[in-house]
Amino acid sequence: MLRFVLHRLGLVIPTFVGITLLTFAMIRLVPGDPIELLAGERGVSPERHAELRAQYGFDQPLLVQYWDYISGVLTGDLGKSIVTKQPVLDEFFTLFPATLELSTCAIILAVLIGVPVGIIAAVRRGSIFDHVSMGTALTGFSMPIFWWALLLIILFSGILGWTPVSGRISLLYFFEPVTGFMLIDSLLSGQEGAFTSALRHLILPTVVLSTVPLAVIARQTRSAMLEVLGEDYVRTARAKGLPPRRVIGVHALRNALIPVITVIGLQVGVLFSGTVLTESIFSWPGIGKWLLDSIARRDYPSVQGGILLIATTVIVINLLVDLVYGLVNPRIRHHR
Amino acid sequence: MKNQSITLLAAATAMTFAVNAQAKTLVYCSEGSPEGFNPSLYTAGTTFDASSKAVYNRLVEFERGSTTIVPGLAESWSVSDDGLEYTFNLRQGVKFHTTAGFTPSRDFNADDVVFSFKRQGDENHPYHQVSGGSYEYFNGMSMPDLLKDVVKVDDYTVKFMLNRPEAPMIANLGMDFASIMSAEYADKMMEAGTPEKVDLEPVGTGPFQLVAYQKDAVIRYKAHPDYWAGKAAIDDLVFAITIDASVRYQKLKAGECHIMPYPNPADIETMKADADIKMLEQEGLNVGYLAYNTKMAPFDNPAVRKALNMAINKQAIIDGVFQGAGKAAKNPIPPTIWSYNDATVDDPYDPEAAKAMLSEAGVSGLSTKIWAMPVQRPYNPNARRMAELIQADWAAIGVEAEIVSYEWGEYLDRSKAEDRDGAVLLGWTGDNGDPDNFLAVLLGCDGVGGSNRAQWCHQPFEDLIQKAKVTSDVAERTALYEEAQLIFKEQAPWATIAHSVVYMPVRNEVQDYRIDPFGGHIFYGVDLAE
Numbered sequence: 001m002l003r004f005v006l007h008r009l010g011l012v013i014p015t016f017v018g019i020t021l022l023t024f025a026m027i028r029l030v031p032g033d034p035i036e037l038l039a040g041e042r043g044v045s046p047e048r049h050a051e052l053r054a055q056y057g058f059d060q061p062l063l064v065q066y067w068d069y070i071s072g073v074l075t076g077d078l079g080k081s082i083v084t085k086q087p088v089l090d091e092f093f094t095l096f097p098a099t100l101e102l103s104t105c106a107i108i109l110a111v112l113i114g115v116p117v118g119i120i121a122a123v124r125r126g127s128i129f130d131h132v133s134m135g136t137a138l139t140g141f142s143m144p145i146f147w148w149a150l151l152l153i154i155l156f157s158g159i160l161g162w163t164p165v166s167g168r169i170s171l172l173y174f175f176e177p178v179t180g181f182m183l184i185d186s187l188l189s190g191q192e193g194a195f196t197s198a199l200r201h202l203i204l205p206t207v208v209l210s211t212v213p214l215a216v217i218a219r220q221t222r223s224a225m226l227e228v229l230g231e232d233y234v235r236t237a238r239a240k241g242l243p244p245r246r247v248i249g250v251h252a253l254r255n256a257l258i259p260v261i262t263v264i265g266l267q268v269g270v271l272f273s274g275t276v277l278t279e280s281i282f283s284w285p286g287i288g289k290w291l292l293d294s295i296a297r298r299d300y301p302s303v304q305g306g307i308l309l310i311a312t313t314v315i316v317i318n319l320l321v322d323l324v325y326g327l328v329n330p331r332i333r334h335h336r
Numbered sequence: 337m338k339n340q341s342i343t344l345l346a347a348a349t350a351m352t353f354a355v356n357a358q359a360k361t362l363v364y365c366s367e368g369s370p371e372g373f374n375p376s377l378y379t380a381g382t383t384f385d386a387s388s389k390a391v392y393n394r395l396v397e398f399e400r401g402s403t404t405i406v407p408g409l410a411e412s413w414s415v416s417d418d419g420l421e422y423t424f425n426l427r428q429g430v431k432f433h434t435t436a437g438f439t440p441s442r443d444f445n446a447d448d449v450v451f452s453f454k455r456q457g458d459e460n461h462p463y464h465q466v467s468g469g470s471y472e473y474f475n476g477m478s479m480p481d482l483l484k485d486v487v488k489v490d491d492y493t494v495k496f497m498l499n500r501p502e503a504p505m506i507a508n509l510g511m512d513f514a515s516i517m518s519a520e521y522a523d524k525m526m527e528a529g530t531p532e533k534v535d536l537e538p539v540g541t542g543p544f545q546l547v548a549y550q551k552d553a554v555i556r557y558k559a560h561p562d563y564w565a566g567k568a569a570i571d572d573l574v575f576a577i578t579i580d581a582s583v584r585y586q587k588l589k590a591g592e593c594h595i596m597p598y599p600n601p602a603d604i605e606t607m608k609a610d611a612d613i614k615m616l617e618q619e620g621l622n623v624g625y626l627a628y629n630t631k632m633a634p635f636d637n638p639a640v641r642k643a644l645n646m647a648i649n650k651q652a653i654i655d656g657v658f659q660g661a662g663k664a665a666k667n668p669i670p671p672t673i674w675s676y677n678d679a680t681v682d683d684p685y686d687p688e689a690a691k692a693m694l695s696e697a698g699v700s701g702l703s704t705k706i707w708a709m710p711v712q713r714p715y716n717p718n719a720r721r722m723a724e725l726i727q728a729d730w731a732a733i734g735v736e737a738e739i740v741s742y743e744w745g746e747y748l749d750r751s752k753a754e755d756r757d758g759a760v761l762l763g764w765t766g767d768n769g770d771p772d773n774f775l776a777v778l779l780g781c782d783g784v785g786g787s788n789r790a791q792w793c794h795q796p797f798e799d800l801i802q803k804a805k806v807t808s809d810v811a812e813r814t815a816l817y818e819e820a821q822l823i824f825k826e827q828a829p830w831a832t833i834a835h836s837v838v839y840m841p842v843r844n845e846v847q848d849y850r851i852d853p854f855g856g857h858i859f860y861g862v863d864l865a866e
Binding site: 030031032033034036037038039040041042043044045048052055080083084085086091094095150153154157158161164165166167168171174177280281282283284285286289290293298 | 361363368371372377379467468470472475476548550551552553554556574576577578579580582583586587589590592713742743744745746748749752762763764765777786787
């Protein structure tokens with residue numbers, strides 16, 4: 001097992017270097033000069049432009065700029081935003097808890113609904129439930145997030161008035177963030193109704209963000225279950241006269257879950273990209289919206305730092321998934 | 337305490353939001369997060385709304401809802417005969433905000449004015465480099481060349497010395513970058529080793545003081561109890577940051593906010609029909625234009641430019657691109673600016689005559705480019721669509737035009753080139769309500785290769801605007817600018833397209849909100865009906 005862990009960890013380092021190189025190169029390959037963008041129609045004089053380029057170090061050769069960036073990363077300094085002049089790390093960690101809270105809720109919802117739906121659809125293959133659920137999953141997967149979110153807002157917030165339109169908590173509640181997780185902070189605040197308000201604010205964004213992962217998980221569970229249900233040992237289990245519930249719940253599901261766990265791990269990456277749109281629509285103060293702004297304004301330090309931190313999170317989560325996978329499936333760890 | 341989540345008052349004080357049901361709280365669904373809270377460091381309107389408009393004052397102010405200059409922190413001022421010295425008599429008894437991090441020991445005085453300008457202009461000032469130290473508006477308004485010195489005469493008199501006469505100087509001092517900060521607070525923070533706090537946890541003299549800010553979520557203010565012009569009618573002001581215009585509208589409908597900026601053009605009719613919403617509207621202080629490259633043949637010939645102008649159906653653009661929320665432009669300055677020359681006669685829409693003029697000028701089989709901006713701007717909601725309409729209009733007179741576009745930063749940069757191929761769609765929103773801010777910046781000889789996208793340097797026009805720049809008599813300046821506009825029309829370096837109309841939906845209970853012609857959002861003077 002230790003060898004397996006070390007092997008997985010060893011792969012993290014080149015991935016990490018690759019990400020720094022990619023983000024550094026890509027944001028510079030995108031046309032658009034951050035200084036021109038800052039100045040807008042007003043423009044800056046060529047002298048001032050040169051001054052500002054020097055101030056941000058953009059006049060240095062690319063290799064030098066990359067070296068400066070990497071040396072900073074290694075010492076925990078991701079630089080300062082060109083726009084707000086604040087340290088990138090501070091901005092990221094102020095906003096990250098909101099994204100983490102929303103993503104966690106979304107993945108929990110996706111798993112809680114996606115896995116049972118996939119199992120039922122597989123067991124009742126060809127039934128109306130199978131057709132309807134898989135059809136819905138396909139629709140959910142292909143639906144434009146922006147349109148879907150607005151539709152839900154108009155229906156549930158506008159017409160029915162059941163949920164708030166946007167934000168994380170009602171403006172009536174105001175307390176100092178302790179953990180950054182609104183559900184926890186609202187409980188800690190002791191203010192009456194704060195937790196309920198935070199929960200109500202979470203509903204629509206969670207539903208929207210979980211739509212794509214839910215669809216993927218449901219479909220993946222269904223196909224994995226179908227495959228396993230056709231295996232010899234399941235037939236043997238049935239032939240032995242085990243109750244169907246036990247055959248499906250223990251023998252089939254345990255093996256079917258292995259590819260599903262991998263998919264759930266991969267969906268974390270999808271979730272982070274999904275937050276960009278979801279957060280923008282629901283005015284959710286997370287890193288998705290922040291990153292989108294930073295890219296639009298060619299805020300090099302924020303884009304580099306932000307993507308690096310998100311990628312690190314995804315790498316860590318996938319590493320954990322791999323380790324769990326190794327624990328669940330002995331073939332994998334022994335194979336390595 | 338993290339930078340982005342600052343809390344300036346003890347939680348107990350701020351709890352009044354939750355428990356004090358009697359307090360009047362105005363909620364504004366703002367469109368984005370401010371870059372920071374020091375308006376001299378930034379250039380975005382969103383930042384100014386959150387900082388200069390709410391928290392700070394300037395020596396002179398623009399009267400709410402107009403471009404008229406009124407006394408602010410200066411009660412009166414005088415200008416020397418040679419136009420090189422401006423003396424301001426400062427208001428006495430003006431209190432700075434008292435916050436959790438700072439209790440002022442004195443009232444506002446001349447030291448604060450000197451500090452606010454020296455920080456931006458003097459590279460050796462201890463605060464110059466704090467928070468990145470780039471003062472783009474100060475630079476953009478040519479203050480480093482213009483301002484010789486700012487001197488304290490006594491506690492309540494301050495003198496600005498200029499290197500050359502500049503008639504728009506007073507209007508410049510009403511701009512956001514000229515906000516006055518507390519020198520005492522700055523000294524305290526420098527002593528404490530946290531000078532950047534001055535820019536993050538602002539202390540001003542303005543009508544509202546910052547209570548808390550959570551990036552991308554909410555900004556909370558409370559009314560400054562000792563505001564020199566009287567406490568604001570509302571007790572608390574909240575900016576609920578809501579990026580998407582459709583979502584802002586839903587929040588407004590649901591009563592989650594009282595006022596929202598920048599509605600979707602497509603929603604305006606529905607909003608007007610909503611019984612809970614009042615739709616305010618006002619012509620914007622802007623102009624959208626198509627600038628020819630007057631240095632390149634055949635566009636160096638005014639007759640060709642005029643012919644192309646006459647081929648453009650502006651009404652179709654107003655209907656199709658602005659969806660009615662615009663007004664055809666005939667002058668390079670909007671009608672809300674003083675000296676607007678209503679006597680100017682616009683080029684008529686007459687494709688036949690245009691065709692004849694082109695052949696008279698010896699131009700046939702002309703092919704060119706139309707540059708379409710990739711972004712939506714207040715003066716042009718859809719440049720691509722506008723370019724397509726112009727392309728079709730020109731095709732009707734035998735001029736073939738290809739539409740090109742670049743990423744926004746690239747677009748701004750490339751369109752400056754003196755050898756640029758084609759005509760550029762762009763526009764401008766006024767900074768200080770002075771005609772000079774349009775005519776000199778966009779059409780002056782200094783701007784060639786820069787903000788003068790027509791690359792147009794026409795001596796008779798230049799002489800008039802330069803003369804107006806150093807003349808302090810308003811009537812005399814008006815006459816000069818009126819004449820300049822006639823020359824502009826005759827020479828046609830641009831096709832003037834439109835001035836947009838600004839819409840502001842507010843809920844019925846909002847009283848006396850006035851649209852700021854400069855595009856800002858100002859909440860002092862606004863009340864809520866019980």
